[in-house]
Amino acid sequence: MKVVIIGAGNVATHLAKALHLANVQxxxxxxxxxxxxKLLADQVEATAIESLTSIDEHADLCLISVKDDAIEEIAQQLTHFKGVIAHTSGSVHLNILANSKKYGVFYPLQTFSKDKELSFTTIPLCLEANDNATLQFLKKLASQLSSRVxxxxxNKRKILHLAAVFACNFTNHFYALAEEVLEAHQLEFDILRPLITETAAKVQQALPLTVQTGPAVRNDEQTLKKHExxxxxxxxLLEIYKIVSESIKKTR
Amino acid sequence: MKVVIIGAGNVATHLAKALHLANVQxxxxxxxxxxxxKLLADQVEATAIESLTSIDEHADLCLISVKDDAIEEIAQQLTHFKGVIAHTSGSVHLNILANSKKYGVFYPLQTFSKDKELSFTTIPLCLEANDNATLQFLKKLASQLSSRVxxxxxNKRKILHLAAVFACNFTNHFYALAEEVLEAHQLEFDILRPLITETAAKVQQALPLTVQTGPAVRNDEQTLKKHExxxxxxxxLLEIYKIVSESIKKTR
Structure with missing residues (x-):
């Protein structure tokens, strides 16, 4: 199987490397x-191309992994491509690629940073396609990377992406707010790292509602007041502390 | 060394087991x-006692691990105790134990659940004491459990506890909110678990501000609007989505 990668950002880079590692050309x-x-092509034994018109017509798959609002424009330049065209976005509809014959979505539900290696084997790969043959094609490829296809x-992918914002982006922001709390008192973020690891580990087996701890869920007014x-x-920070504590109290 | 444990909740249970495992009696x-x-005593080869007046006067340490607002009352019943008295709370001042001769704080900065085993070796143990001899005594004990004493x-411990609320309790609540988003559309929480693990893993090396991802930090108004x-x-959920997104935008 021959794959063309469009994009060289975090998702494109991780996907290209994972495919290369799985012996996909x-x-x-x-x-x-x-x-x-060029930087990415060199890492995966591919050729960097300067123009979308140079795309290899014999490739089986063209993976568009660019920012959301650029996908449509790129897809319109690829209508001559005979293989499968798929984008990797969580929130862009499949139909944005409808000018092609065979198209789909190949969305890895994960957070990617350029400098951090990660294994694809447990990453949920969320697939969608315009016909069954294309879906089977994407499934076969995906199963070479992950056990979770x-x-x-x-519509459901949009919801998944929204939930991921709560579970990942917002969560990371609360790590950053914790850092801000510590910084104002010359304390180092490093001391929180084991706690952060364990908080994530706890919900690997249990559902988060069942393992909620802290003053808000205990309705410990004295501690809440001290913190405020x-x-x-x-x-x-005070405003956010109050709003989130109120939200937690409602789950009691 | 002989230790008496006051309390049988999550922290008391984990601490008692860890001490027992480290061959502390x-x-x-x-x-x-x-x-x-009785349930906890049986697990750590100790004797359960019915009254605080039965406390072994030859014990070296009495660890008070009960809810915050019960610490003072218990300490007042232990003024005759000759060993070190220490509480394990993040937010209660050392001086609450000042009626004793030798007293301190032994605060493990971690989230504990009754049914989840965890290793103490990386848990930060935050110590404080009324004199240097007591501090050295607690340090010696702590170093048998963790490499991070x-x-x-x-005052700083209060700040640490507040930061932990942001990094742990609030974070867990955002996992729960993500679950709520999914549930309304018949999607399972399980699919987010690898993402949650990786989000926590990313800040083990980096600072959270440097690895923030998502539509808010990109100022991707289109996606923010779709999510709303x-x-x-x-x-x-909408209110919280807006407030946290605004807060993230301010970090750009």
């Missing part, structure tokens, strides 16, 4: 900036 | 409910 890489395409339509007093100099 | 366990004391005074529309039927 990456033939070409394109990016807005040729130097980025799921078929999810565009400690945040008087940081009004934004 | 637990001589007695007391709890409000004798059956709970830190001396932190009551998806939450129109869940006004509480």
């Amino acid at each position: 990456i033939v070409q890489v394109w990016s807005y900036h040729y130097t980025n395409a 799921v078929e999810i339509d565009s 007093e400690l945040l008087l100099q940081q009004p934004q | 637990i001589v007695q366990v007391w709890s409000y409910h004798y059956t709970n004391a 830190v001396e932190i005074d009551s 529309e998806l939450l129109l039927q869940q006004p509480q």
